Amino acid sequence: MSLSRADVDIILRGYEEDRMDSAREQDRRKAYVYSNVPGYRELSEEIASLSVAYARHALSGSDAPAEPVSERIRALSAKKKALLSEAGLPDDYLDPIYKCGDCHDTGYSNGVKCHCFKKKEMSLQISRLFDQSGIKQSLEEAGFDMVSEKYYSGDDLENFRDSKNKSLSFVKNFNSDYQNLLFYGTVGTGKSLLSSCIAKELIKEGHSVVYFSTIALMDELARNAFDKNDRNSRDCVSSDNPIFDSELLIIDDLGTELTNSFTISSLFNLINERALKKRSVIISTNLSLEELRDRYTDRIFSRLTGGYTFCRMSGPDIRIAHKFDNQIS
Numbered sequence: 367m368s369l370s371r372a373d374v375d376i377i378l379r380g381y382e383e384d385r386m387d388s389a390r391e392q393d394r395r396k397a398y399v400y401s402n403v404p405g406y407r408e409l410s411e412e413i414a415s416l417s418v419a420y421a422r423h424a425l426s427g428s429d430a431p432a433e434p435v436s437e438r439i440r441a442l443s444a445k446k447k448a449l450l451s452e453a454g455l456p457d458d459y460l461d462p463i464y465k466c467g468d469c470h471d472t473g474y475s476n477g478v479k480c481h482c483f484k485k486k487e488m489s490l491q492i493s494r495l496f497d498q499s500g501i502k503q504s505l506e507e508a509g510f511d512m513v514s515e516k517y518y519s520g521d522d523l524e525n526f527r528d529s530k531n532k533s534l535s536f537v538k539n540f541n542s543d544y545q546n547l548l549f550y551g552t553v554g555t556g557k558s559l560l561s562s563c564i565a566k567e568l569i570k571e572g573h574s575v576v577y578f579s580t581i582a583l584m585d586e587l588a589r590n591a592f593d594k595n596d597r598n599s600r601d602c603v604s605s606d607n608p609i610f611d612s613e614l615l616i617i618d619d620l621g622t623e624l625t626n627s628f629t630i631s632s633l634f635n636l637i638n639e640r641a642l643k644k645r646s647v648i649i650s651t652n653l654s655l656e657e658l659r660d661r662y663t664d665r666i667f668s669r670l671t672g673g674y675t676f677c678r679m680s681g682p683d684i685r686i687a688h689k690f691d692n693q694i695s
């Protein structure tokens with residue numbers, strides 16, 4: 367998805383606010399130092415008048431060396447830093463304060479978008495996608511501590527515990543290991559619930575997580591392919607796309623979409639590209655492994671078996687059981 371002009375303005379306004387905040391903070395620090403560090407203001411004033419003299423000298427075209435003046439300015443500047451240190455302040459206390467030292471909070475460095483700008487674009491796109499996905503509500507309700515075992519028994523309980531442990535270790539090792547998960551099993555056995563629990567934990571840790579139902583994902587990929595052609599024809603530089611570049615992509619309900627050659631090749635490309643970038647994916651599906659292989663070709667199936675940890679879920683439909691519980695309580 368691409369951001370609108372208004373979205374880009376939001377980001378640029380954010381930079382403006384950052385620069386204003388830091389200018390205010392710098393003024394506050396300067397006022398503090400002027401009234402609390404004796405001699406500092408005088409040194410600053412002396413440097414200012416010497417700088418004027420230095421500039422005049424440079425402009426006059428005089429042959430006399432400017433060396434003594436610049437030497438003097440350097441000595442006074444060192445003295446200022448020493449005064450700050452004596453007052454227990456860091457010697458860069460009055461330097462400009464930037465959140466991003468590479469672009470000085472302008473968003474651009476050497477005429478191109480800074481990495482911090484691209485990061486802001488990505489977060490804005492992700493928050494737009496979250497608003498569209500309708501997952502916000504289920505994230506509020508999710509949480510590993512709220513996941514109950516009471517709806518499972520026997521083999522179903524074993525499967526559930528195994529899947530929950532794999533989910534917990536996915537979260538625990540997310541920073542160090544590249545991993546993917548595939549939850550499969552019949553309807554209502556807790557697959558989406560465990561995906562939501564993982565998403566919640568990782569979002570809390572500040573990771574970029576994107577959630578899509580497969581139907582919405584296919585729409586987005588189709589739009590994306592169209593945008594890409596459009597961009598190529600206009601010779602534009604594309605920015606990062608959360609579907610391909612977010613740290614985690616959750617694809618819910620694989621198998622509910624209309625399957626055709628476009629959806630299959632889009633899915634293959636997506637899985638492949640994310641694997642090359644070592645960007646994790648979680649897939650949940652109501653299909654059995656046999657159905658998955660039959661529907662999505664060996665090419666996709668071998669990517670899944672090679673790169674995904676399989677989590678089998680089974681048992682009664684917990685959503686119905688949960689509703690029933692709520693009715694009788």
Ligand SMILES: [Zn+2]
Binds near residue numbers: 467470471472480481
């Ligand atoms: Zn920057």
